[in-house]
Amino acid sequence: MNKEILKVENLSKSYKTKKHLFAGAQEHVAVRDVSFTLHDGEVLGIVGESGCGKSTLVKSIIRMIEPDSGSIELFGRDFLKLKGKDLKRARRDIRMIFQDPYSSLNPRMTVFDIIAEPLYTEGRLSKKEIADKVTDTMKRVGLDLSFARRYPHEFSGGQRQRIVIARAIITNPRIIICDEPVSALDVSIQAKVLNLLNDLKDELGISYIFISHDLEVVRHIADRVVVMKDGEFIEQGTCSEVFDHARSSYTKELIDSIPVIPEFAS
Numbered sequence: 001m002n003k004e005i006l007k008v009e010n011l012s013k014s015y016k017t018k019k020h021l022f023a024g025a026q027e028h029v030a031v032r033d034v035s036f037t038l039h040d041g042e043v044l045g046i047v048g049e050s051g052c053g054k055s056t057l058v059k060s061i062i063r064m065i066e067p068d069s070g071s072i073e074l075f076g077r078d079f080l081k082l083k084g085k086d087l088k089r090a091r092r093d094i095r096m097i098f099q100d101p102y103s104s105l106n107p108r109m110t111v112f113d114i115i116a117e118p119l120y121t122e123g124r125l126s127k128k129e130i131a132d133k134v135t136d137t138m139k140r141v142g143l144d145l146s147f148a149r150r151y152p153h154e155f156s157g158g159q160r161q162r163i164v165i166a167r168a169i170i171t172n173p174r175i176i177i178c179d180e181p182v183s184a185l186d187v188s189i190q191a192k193v194l195n196l197l198n199d200l201k202d203e204l205g206i207s208y209i210f211i212s213h214d215l216e217v218v219r220h221i222a223d224r225v226v227v228m229k230d231g232e233f234i235e236q237g238t239c240s241e242v243f244d245h246a247r248s249s250y251t252k253e254l255i256d257s258i259p260v261i262p263e264f265a266s
């Protein structure tokens, strides 16, 4: 097995919620004691019903929200201890793609500026270097270069998700966390975007954590899969182990509830 590049141990995250005005705050455990490792070059799928804590888990991993407890080792370093410049640098290596390509793109920025933004933020490259990098990246994700001066609303969901992917890969990340990256897209477009992600993985040597509530999508792209329920990992293994020989009755039910989509039948 390849090197471990991300190691998460006993990660937990709760939200404080108030059911109604006069009730005291209650704690809702969204992620409970989750542990797993991601290896170099691997695609780890995370499946589970809506609300089971998938997004909370990955947002905690990149510290978009701070986890309550647990440890995260990224390329052998304690990610939770990183601050300032070190944290910024580490965030170039681990990037995130969200589900909704409509709300995740700033409508007032051109496609060029959206894709270039992570490089502007870094402030390491010249204007010319940034322009070259954006051009390369647009070509790589299959975006026409004439799109650069246009705005996100002019594009379809599939094209927008390519823009999102371009912005994610422009910092040369080693890991991309994809949170339901094709769930908002038409089924005919889903396969194209999945194939792009697959190609990028091989060409650029990126590892993915790939979340979906759609098991067929995960089966299409993942090497290994974990099943999440009520904030916990209840089953993990290779796709074949989990999908063909599910141990828990919950996983079996999830599998039985899948509608067959012809595009992914193979």
Ligand code: ADP
Pocket: 015, 016, 017, 028, 030, 048, 049, 050, 051, 052, 053, 054, 055, 056, 057
């Ligand atoms: P998933 O991505 O699997 O659909 P989430 O991580 O979004 O699940 O949510 C897990 C649980 O945490 C759900 O019960 C959800 O309602 C709750 N939750 C998510 N975000 C918040 C928040 N910001 N404040 C309070 N509760 C939240």
Ligand code: MG
Pocket: 054, 055, 056, 179
């Ligand atoms: Mg989610």
